[in-house]
Amino acid sequence: MGVPSKLSVAFSSFRTAHQFIKTHRLWKYIIFPGLINIFLFYFSFNWFLGRVSDWVEGLIHIDCSDSNLWGWLCTIISFLSGFLEFFVRFILYVSFIGLYLLVYKNVILIIYSPVLAYLIEVVEKKHKGIEVPFKLEQFIKDTVRGMILAGRGLLVESAVLLVLFIFLFIPIINLIQPILMWLVSAYFLGVSMIDYTLERKGYNIKKSIVYSKKHKSLAGGIGIVFQLIFMLPFFGWMIAPTYSAVAAYFAVDKLERLNENE
Numbered sequence: 001m002g003v004p005s006k007l008s009v010a011f012s013s014f015r016t017a018h019q020f021i022k023t024h025r026l027w028k029y030i031i032f033p034g035l036i037n038i039f040l041f042y043f044s045f046n047w048f049l050g051r052v053s054d055w056v057e058g059l060i061h062i063d064c065s066d067s068n069l070w071g072w073l074c075t076i077i078s079f080l081s082g083f084l085e086f087f088v089r090f091i092l093y094v095s096f097i098g099l100y101l102l103v104y105k106n107v108i109l110i111i112y113s114p115v116l117a118y119l120i121e122v123v124e125k126k127h128k129g130i131e132v133p134f135k136l137e138q139f140i141k142d143t144v145r146g147m148i149l150a151g152r153g154l155l156v157e158s159a160v161l162l163v164l165f166i167f168l169f170i171p172i173i174n175l176i177q178p179i180l181m182w183l184v185s186a187y188f189l190g191v192s193m194i195d196y197t198l199e200r201k202g203y204n205i206k207k208s209i210v211y212s213k214k215h216k217s218l219a220g221g222i223g224i225v226f227q228l229i230f231m232l233p234f235f236g237w238m239i240a241p242t243y244s245a246v247a248a249y250f251a252v253d254k255l256e257r258l259n260e261n262e
Helices: 003-023 028-060 067-128 136-169 177-200 205-214 216-230 235-261
Strands: none
Touching: 003 067, 003 216, 003 235, 028 067, 028 235, 067 136, 067 177, 067 235, 136 177, 136 205, 177 205, 177 216, 177 235, 205 216, 216 235
């Protein structure tokens, strides 16, 4: 299958996931973890912005209260620094927010690992009628595995994005640099989402990574939709991880069936 076909499978799997969640009333796996996610994101993000704002103001702000020392020169510099502060604040906000979202998305995947591991088990049972008794040892193993893969994704993704950041200073290439960074982030998100399904199929972490490398467009497609959903305030933060994990399950399942028919 080519790239367009795999992207189509990835995108359409979200519609399948929504129908499946609605049919089998799996909302409790979406809503309750989602509310926790909103709480963590909203308060940590506001705290983060407050710290950045204080830091920028302390870095640039000029106090002219002691006019005997600065006089009219201080007033002019203070006026000009107001414009400088606006641009510096904007650039730093964008940079730090991007970094924050990068870290947060991977951290939330680590926190979500128990939920996603159990959710995919439930989805598989309902989809294929497979009744596998719950085993705490296996559940812990699946959770730790998800955390390891999410942590690995954060490290590798950060390294790749650091290299891509250099492109920011190269003319022409810097025009596509934001797109490349966005796609890299999407790919690693997709890898994490797909792994929950591959683990159920007996893949170890190494084989799971090889699978995602072989089907980059499938992983990228899952991650792209994840990021688009995550951009929706509150609602997107609530459903992005769980919907993407379920969509990844159906994407892998459909890809297998299509390959068998070829």
